[in-house]
Amino acid sequence: MPELAEVETIRRGVEAVFVGRLVESAEVTGARSVRRHPPSRLAEVAVGRRLVAAGRRGKYLLLHLEGGDVVVAHMGMSGQMLRAPADSLRLPHTQVTLGFSGGDDLRFVDPRTFGQMFATTAELPELAHLGFDPIAEPIGAADLARRLAGRRTRLKALLMDQRFVAGIGNIYSDEILFAARLGPARPASSLTPAEARRLHRAIGGVLSAAIELRGSSLPDSRYRDLYGETGSYQYRHAVYGRAGRACPRCRSEIARVRYGGRSGFFCPRCQT
DNA sequence: AAAGCACCCTGTACGC
DNA sequence: TGCGTACAGGGTGCTT
Numbered sequence: 001m002p003e004l005a006e007v008e009t010i011r012r013g014v015e016a017v018f019v020g021r022l023v024e025s026a027e028v029t030g031a032r033s034v035r036r037h038p039p040s041r042l043a044e045v046a047v048g049r050r051l052v053a054a055g056r057r058g059k060y061l062l063l064h065l066e067g068g069d070v071v072v073a074h075m076g077m078s079g080q081m082l083r084a085p086a087d088s089l090r091l092p093h094t095q096v097t098l099g100f101s102g103g104d105d106l107r108f109v110d111p112r113t114f115g116q117m118f119a120t121t122a123e124l125p126e127l128a129h130l131g132f133d134p135i136a137e138p139i140g141a142a143d144l145a146r147r148l149a150g151r152r153t154r155l156k157a158l159l160m161d162q163r164f165v166a167g168i169g170n171i172y173s174d175e176i177l178f179a180a181r182l183g184p185a186r187p188a189s190s191l192t193p194a195e196a197r198r199l200h201r202a203i204g205g206v207l208s209a210a211i212e213l214r215g216s217s218l219p220d221s222r223y224r225d226l227y228g229e230t231g232s233y234q235y236r237h238a239v240y241g242r243a244g245r246a247c248p249r250c251r252s253e254i255a256r257v258r259y260g261g262r263s264g265f266f267c268p269r270c271q272t
Numbered sequence: 273a274a275a276g277c278a279c280c281c282t283g284t285a286c287g288c
Numbered sequence: 289t290g291c292g293t294a295c296a297g298g299g300t301g302c303t304t
Contacts (some may be wrong), residue, residue, distance in 0.1 A: 001297065016279050034283090059298080064281080077297055093282090112281045114298060153274060162299080171300070220284080220296065262297065 002075040004167030005210035014054040022101040030095030036118040045119035058166025068122040076114030130166040145196035148188040156184035235236030239265040
């Protein structure tokens with residue numbers, strides 16, 4: 001399930017491989033993946049345009065085209081963005097194929113089709129709801145503390161709320177809260193200044209470390225980078241998916257809880 | 273404002 | 289072996 005760290009890894013790959021090349025073709029083989037706009041729109045906007053930059057906002061990958069338009073991709077639960085030679089066989093569930101000059105495709109493969117791609121303008125109106133990006137546009141600890149103060153919701157829910165902060169999902173919210181030694185059900189407004197600083201530090205620290213290790217590829221997750229390689233941050237997970245196992249800090253049992261149909265993991269002893 | 277839930281979807285794991 | 293079912297969850301939208 002690609003979150004900020006995984007999308008950032010993909011972004012870096014796209015930047016290294018495709019920026020500067022010309023989009024020569026755009027083929028949609030999965031209509032649901034481009035459901036936001038008419039299927040023909042992607043090709044109309046992208047074909048004949050050069051890719052000038054690869055960006056990211058939260059979990060959204062941004063392909064900036066010559067002339068200002070942007071192709072946006074969200075991987076959803078199971079989406080992969082893969083580099084492949086243009087003449088190679090397509091994997092099952094290949095939804096969109098962008099053919100670039102030089103003979104390489106950028107292919108969007110997504111079995112569960114929760115992800116999507118669409119073309120839009122440089123102002124990105126579809127992404128206007130997103131909160132700050134903790135890596136691309138971080139805020140200070142005092143600013144974070146102020147924003148937490150007005151919110152009575154649980155910390156985990158707030159970290160996963162894309163309108164509050166963009167890019168954090170189920171895995172990294174759990175890992176961040178463990179690093180900050182804060183319980184997932186703590187009301188955001190209950191944090192002391194010291195706790196808010198811990199949370200601020202944990203957000204930056206966990207996400208930076210996860211990017212460094214090219215994201216998390218869990219057995220259940222389809223996440224691969226542009227080259228089809230797994231990440232390795234899953235080996236650093238302290239709590240996520242580790243119910244019943246020992247907390248790396250205090251050795252007590254990691255607990256699993258459910259909030260609104262989603263599971264969360266935390267150490268009841270370390271995280272208060 | 274916050275929380276819960278159904279929905280979209282398919283691969284995987286599990287029980288019988 | 290094979291079939292049916294539960295489960296996984298990001299985002300959206302609706303209800304409580």
